[in-house]
Amino acid sequence: MMRLQGIWTQIKLVVVFAWLYGWLAVVREPFWLVSSLLTPLSIVVIMTIFGGLHYLYLGLLGGLAMTVSASGGFTIIGDAVYLRLELKFQSMLLNTRLNPVSYTLGLALSELTYALPGLAIFIVLIQATLREPASTYLLATPVLALEWVTASMLGFTLSTFLSDVRYGWSLSGILGFLLGTLPPVFYPAYLLPTPYIALVSPVSIASTVLQYLMLKVNYPSMLIKLGVLTLLAEALVFTVVALRKSRWRSVK
Amino acid sequence: MDLNVNRGRLVTLLGPNGAGKTTLVRILTTELKPSKGRLTILGEDALRNPERIRHRIVSIPQEAKPIYFVTPYELVFSYLVFRGFSISDARIEARRALEELGLWEVRDKVMNNLSGGFKRRALVAMVLASGAELIFLDEPTTGLDVFSRRSVWDALARLKGEATVVLTTHYIEEAEFLSDEVVMLNNGSVVARGTVDELLSKVEGEYVVEAYGLDKPVFEGYSYVKLNNRYLVYVNSSEESSLVAKEYAKMGGKALVRRKTLEDVVIRLVGGWSNDEASGDLDSN
Numbered sequence: 001m002m003r004l005q006g007i008w009t010q011i012k013l014v015v016v017f018a019w020l021y022g023w024l025a026v027v028r029e030p031f032w033l034v035s036s037l038l039t040p041l042s043i044v045v046i047m048t049i050f051g052g053l054h055y056l057y058l059g060l061l062g063g064l065a066m067t068v069s070a071s072g073g074f075t076i077i078g079d080a081v082y083l084r085l086e087l088k089f090q091s092m093l094l095n096t097r098l099n100p101v102s103y104t105l106g107l108a109l110s111e112l113t114y115a116l117p118g119l120a121i122f123i124v125l126i127q128a129t130l131r132e133p134a135s136t137y138l139l140a141t142p143v144l145a146l147e148w149v150t151a152s153m154l155g156f157t158l159s160t161f162l163s164d165v166r167y168g169w170s171l172s173g174i175l176g177f178l179l180g181t182l183p184p185v186f187y188p189a190y191l192l193p194t195p196y197i198a199l200v201s202p203v204s205i206a207s208t209v210l211q212y213l214m215l216k217v218n219y220p221s222m223l224i225k226l227g228v229l230t231l232l233a234e235a236l237v238f239t240v241v242a243l244r245k246s247r248w249r250s251v252k
Numbered sequence: 253m254d255l256n257v258n259r260g261r262l263v264t265l266l267g268p269n270g271a272g273k274t275t276l277v278r279i280l281t282t283e284l285k286p287s288k289g290r291l292t293i294l295g296e297d298a299l300r301n302p303e304r305i306r307h308r309i310v311s312i313p314q315e316a317k318p319i320y321f322v323t324p325y326e327l328v329f330s331y332l333v334f335r336g337f338s339i340s341d342a343r344i345e346a347r348r349a350l351e352e353l354g355l356w357e358v359r360d361k362v363m364n365n366l367s368g369g370f371k372r373r374a375l376v377a378m379v380l381a382s383g384a385e386l387i388f389l390d391e392p393t394t395g396l397d398v399f400s401r402r403s404v405w406d407a408l409a410r411l412k413g414e415a416t417v418v419l420t421t422h423y424i425e426e427a428e429f430l431s432d433e434v435v436m437l438n439n440g441s442v443v444a445r446g447t448v449d450e451l452l453s454k455v456e457g458e459y460v461v462e463a464y465g466l467d468k469p470v471f472e473g474y475s476y477v478k479l480n481n482r483y484l485v486y487v488n489s490s491e492e493s494s495l496v497a498k499e500y501a502k503m504g505g506k507a508l509v510r511r512k513t514l515e516d517v518v519i520r521l522v523g524g525w526s527n528d529e530a531s532g533d534l535d536s537n
Contacts (some may be wrong), residue, residue: 019330020327088315092331
């Protein structure tokens with residue numbers, strides 16, 4: 001009972017944090033809404049121009065997967081470093097009921113709030129072109145949620161090791177490229193020597209599962225099962241890492 | 253460093269830049285883990301079980317800033333919810349704290365449109381509303397005008413006896429006005445501690461003549477220190493201080509007279525003065 005109450009309290013804190021840092025930012029500075037959409041949409045446009053309709057589908061699914069991870073992991077780094085070093089906000093929250101995981105989820109939910117219009121555009125475009133049944137989205141949503149948690153926890157943990165706000169923005173960009181563009185996110189994994197390379201990044205795992213579900217790409221079912229299991233394991237591991245190894249308290 | 257602070261006291265940490273005030277506060281708030289030593293806060297081993305005390309203490313770090321796109325009300329309200337207040341209690345306490353610090357009129361203005369003084373006061377309102385047993389304020393009034401500072405002082409004075417407050421400041425009058433006890437730090441060590449009166453008694457005289465403009469003045473029979481190109485002469489009475497100031501002015505220098513403050517104690521204890529045996533006076537040389 002106590003444990004349930006504790007979880008409920010943490011959920012409430014996550015929502016209040018997202019209201020404070022996400023919703024209030026969005027309603028007061030709406031230009032932030034489009035920024036998360038620009039990178040994945042640019043890639044989709046270029047892919048469609050040079051690759052045609054088939055690549056539009058791949059691009060849209062990759063764009064959805066990338067927007068989900070960007071709305072957590074990659075952009076969270078910059079904001080987490082900013083709040084910790086520039087505003088000292090993390091230090092002030094140390095003496096509250098927030099813990100590293102609820103703080104990270106609150107921050108990630110804030111980022112997701114900025115990204116909602118981008119996600120909505122991708123979902124509308126996917127639905128307009130692929131006409132997927134609701135059941136497909138029911139299967140895809142937990143995979144995207146796991147990707148979001150994994151990227152967020154990884155991003156927050158990394159952010160706590162940075163000593164300058166500027167490094168945060170740089171690392172966001174580097175991670176976005178290494179995990180969200182280089183692996184098979186916007187292109188099918190079967191173009192690689194082995195499709196199992198898709199397992200290297202949570203973003204490419206999510207994108208590969210989406211391709212399997214929505215484009216019926218002929219991936220081995222073992223790859224999809226392994227992908228989901230890997231994502232689940234990564235979400236758990238990175239959450240534990242954020243809780244235990246992130247620098248919630250300072251070391252110097 | 254060996255330091256005990258009794259409950260319900262307002263203790264001020266004073267010392268020059270780099271003395272270790274902020275480092276000490278960061279350790280005491282459990283933000284910074286020390287490499288060794290013991291730390292007991294509110295009866296708990298704060299190094300072994302920091303989680304047990306974190307919800308009982310609050311702090312405003314030095315140079316902390318509020319999120320720029322939120323209002324003072326939103327900031328205080330959300331902080332109280334993070335502290336564990338119910339939504340309705342957070343609303344009530346946020347209003348009370350904002351009214352107390354003169355922020356209620358600007359409660360709906362985003363921080364970006366408020367002056368530095370309002371922003372700083374919003375942070376102070378956050379911790380005052382929290383009802384914590386132990387409050388750490390690292391230079392909370394830096395950058396505030398004379399009016400804003402006094403509203404913070406009033407709020408802190410109200411807390412006396414209810415909560416323990418550890419304050420760091422560079423404003424001597426703030427320390428004198430608020431402190432039950434003052435701890436002077438230098439190079440990571442406590443160099444003196446006591447009430448304001450106890451510390452003031454460490455410097456002779458009641459008045460100080462600050463004299464400048466002459467190279468080799470003579471203050472026979474008086475204790476004095478040299479600080480850069482300025483001499484601080486310690487005298488016992490107002491009449492004496494006027495006499496010294498007039499004599500100095502006659503010689504072509506300039507002098508002003510003031511009462512002795514904690515600043516003189518800081519200068520004396522951490523300024524690096526040594527006893528000049530030849531004259532019996534204190535001199536920086």
